[in-house]
Amino acid sequence: MFRRYCAAFASAAALWSAAVAAPADQTLHVGEATRVFHPAVARYWRGAQTQALVTTIWYPADLTNPEVTHDIGAHDRPFFHGHPAAVDAPLSSARAKYPLLVLSHGTGGTADSLDWLASALAAEGYIVAGTNHPGNNAFEPMTLDGFMLWWERATDASEVLDGVLADPMLGPHVDRDRIGAVGFSLGGYTVLELAGARTNLAAFERFCASPQADAICHPPEAARIHEDPGAPALTLATLSPETKASRARAGNSYRDPRIKAVFAIAPALGEAFDSTSFADVSIPVSLLAGEADVTAPVDTNIHRIAGFMPKAKVTMVPGAAHYTFLDTCLPAGFERLATICKDNPGVDRDAIHAQTAQRAIDFFAVTLPAGGT
Template identity: 75%
Template sequence: MFRVSCAVIARLACAAALCWAGAASADQADLHVGETTRVFHPAVARNWRGAKTEALVTRIWYPVDMSVPQTPREIGAPGHPIFHGHAAADDAPLSTVRTSYPLLVLSHGTGGTADSLDWLAAALAAQGYVVAGTNHPGNTAAAPLTRDGFMLWWERATDASEVLDGVLADPMLGPHVDRERIGAVGFSLGGYTVLELAGARTNLQAFERFCTSPQADAICHPPEAARISDASGAAPLTLDDLSPQTRASRARSGASYRDPRVKAVFAIAPALGEAFDSASFADVVIPVSLLAGEADVTAPVATNIHRIAGLMPNAHVEMVPGASHYTFLDTCLADVVAHLAGICEDGPGVDRDAVHALAADRAVRFFAATLPAR
């Protein structure tokens, strides 16, 4: 297990762009970042989760040539931005520097959006990766949260696999994806999601027992639950109250959602450690890297990243001193920090941009080593 000193983080803050460039493999040069949106319509609609959409609305970051100008952008609802965004070129042509690029599927945290990880996706795109992140139906800030979207976590892995299907079939991007170089990266519940893509199996009953025990901690009561807006609200339901689709989903919670196309996963502040047991990772044979902040009290480190690492001794683990859970969201605009202190403020001495630079550097290095150019 590795622990990064505050001095290292401070140096990264001063040279984030250089860190990303230095992390690239020999065939990768800094590129500009393009962005586009796709709406994928998988065979199985997603609105049964109580979500408003049947589709997978997916943001895609990708490399474009340095000659293509980028436009500064902010992230949030129209007219109500929350986060600083990376400058990007909307719908620009894919870079011609190489004939093919590795593809990463990205999974956001509970109640978040793919755009809330723009800091990471843009850094990876600038190093030659196509990054596709969907807004998980029923569990995204882009639409009202629903109970099924919030609680049926394993279904998110099916979203990610169908996003891979969509990108590979896309006439602009698909022909330029190296299908032997596909990985996954996720944050929080998205970290759990990419572990599922690697072959991890959920023990739902173990998690429910933990959350009704005296040992239950913050992971059992995520603050985003207060935003559940469908008719069930936040009140507990009995199994008899559940829809047939929900009961069927719970019955397959322990199934394997391994996607054999995914060759490596990078999980940031992974959640739901207590939903895994000693058999959960028996089928995980691909490289896994775990990274979290030492000050994370939202996904407490003892019951989440450290528990997962203890069950997966071959995984690489890195802890960032001072960083909390929401340090790994985009950097907030100055005028919203006070209003959204819970997700915008970090502990004393923590530089969110520096932590982002460090995490992006580690992700680029990890994927350069595990998805090497051929």
Template identity: 85%
Template sequence: MFRLGCAALACLVALLWAGAAAPADQASWHVGEAGRVFHPAVVRHWRGAQTQALVTQIWYPVDPALAEATHDIGAPGHPFFHGHPAVVDAPLSSVRATYPLLVLSHGTGGSADSLDWLASALAAEGYIVAGTNHPGNNALEPMTRDGFMLWWERATDASEVIDGVLADPMLGPHVDRDRIGAVGFSLGGYTVLELAGARTNLAAFERFCTSPQADAICHPPEAARIHEDPGAPALTLATLSPETKASRARAGASYRDLRIKAVFAIAPALGEAFDSTSFADVTIPVSLLAGEADVTAPVNTNIHRIAGFMPKANVTMVPGASHYTFLDTCFPAAVEHLATICKDNPGVDRDAIHAQTAQRALDFFAATLPAGGS
């Protein structure tokens, strides 16, 4: 863990991260991008989503001789996020026979593309990264109440994406099945902890959010985007659908995916949904990272609470960074329109924090998913 005053950050950040530099002989690739739509074989509750499939973005290493093209994120002609240049639908690099796989989970109301900065950095260093847009809770279609509320269902999305990638004729034969990890942001950080074996205490979270101690995590700004049927009855336990009731009943189940060997959680949310027993089955390496200035997923009730239950986890606190510092960098024209997610605290260099965080993730996965490891 490191802590610096904001004034010291600019002059010391290079020293702090110098030890995290990649080895000089490590190969570097260009980044390929491809889309997939996975249709899991098992019929499942889709949380009222318009799209009843797992729309997935995949980043992967391609031959450096292939020219990357500009890839910005947003509506055509009106991008709001800078994207990393990429080669669309290019062949996977043949330099290695297999590559490690990371499944990526975005935050509430976000998208896999909102973490393009991280996925691209990982792909450029030899990882296949697969991020799905979680049904009912993404930026590309109306958010539903079940998509917003039934967080534990997201872990099943991630596991089914792994199934889909492993079965994919282009990618599957080239995945090192002994080197699979997970990385997530915000609610995606919670999701990857579930994949590691954490168990949710839904009743405890609901009690917290109706108590005087309730904080910002109980009222995320994305909740305003929930699509409501004007004619629907008021939401109570009695008016929940049978599917929603069944999902709530399995909230505390284990969603451990034994294929996943390490997880990296950025600004993990829902710390109050975990208790002292939640991490009893987590035996794989975990790394936690968040901004010290995070008021959206307040650090005391989220990353620090989670870390308190996992004394062996790596914990990194980034000075000055807020919650949305870990989304892609915005175009200047989008900053005022999307101030909540685009504006950082004075003196914070979002691109620099992205580079540092990506290197921290690379170092973590290099140590926990080593080539030739067991």
């Protein structure tokens, strides 16, 4: 889908890709629009500058609506390739109803950081809605509450689902029996919560205080948290009442029964789950990560999660690291964001994107079938 700026594909990855069928000929263009949802639940206590759920929608558009090339970032120096889109085009009239996927980005990212995936799904006939999680996105300072209170993201996703279903253009054309979720990194954790997984916050905090603590306890995005230099040192006693109340409900179920299948890419926070966490997960789950992921180390994240979910489909991608699953970088991105733009030698990010998108398309075709219930 995207182009250039990575090395040649390694032989192991080539073998992996050979097993994946190429996408069918595209019969739909990709439409893109923005919605700003204002749920009744206030988010001011997260400290976020933006309280609304600013949401990008990718959706099928007719071929008569031309796609316009656009990259992601500042207009004069964009950081990432973006898929061409027909901005604010009407929803395609090819079908009466379309399946819907809610999308959740990783820590400190944006919905647009998964444009490669969302646009591929939209071209296959899915409406995809991804919000920028308040207090934890790249468009404004990241806050401590936005960073720490991961389970609140599931409520964001459910409220975006509410908003899309109520949207006068999109809502009447959503097949409400075919709704799923897809997420990356902390967004992978989020969609597992939407499936019914429950967080064990105390277990995660014990792990991170132990000699076994690994990179998941110190994500690089934490350096971007905006803190008041005059604020007292953070302890349980100094947390706000709202933060304490959120922590108290960390282990609640955030299952959204409207969601019938989830696809989690490089899911994080595996140590926040235990053997009881997935007792209420009854929908199909697909887990995918790179074998070379050292940001969400595979043993304590995807493999740990998969160990608790023997029925989950698990795919490991040779050579791929954590940030391989973000948009492909342009030169300005390589200059400013080397950590997330540089892949391991022999890894072709574009090829992995195409293969991963096809994995997601194939998974949802089976788990959200047309005419299904």
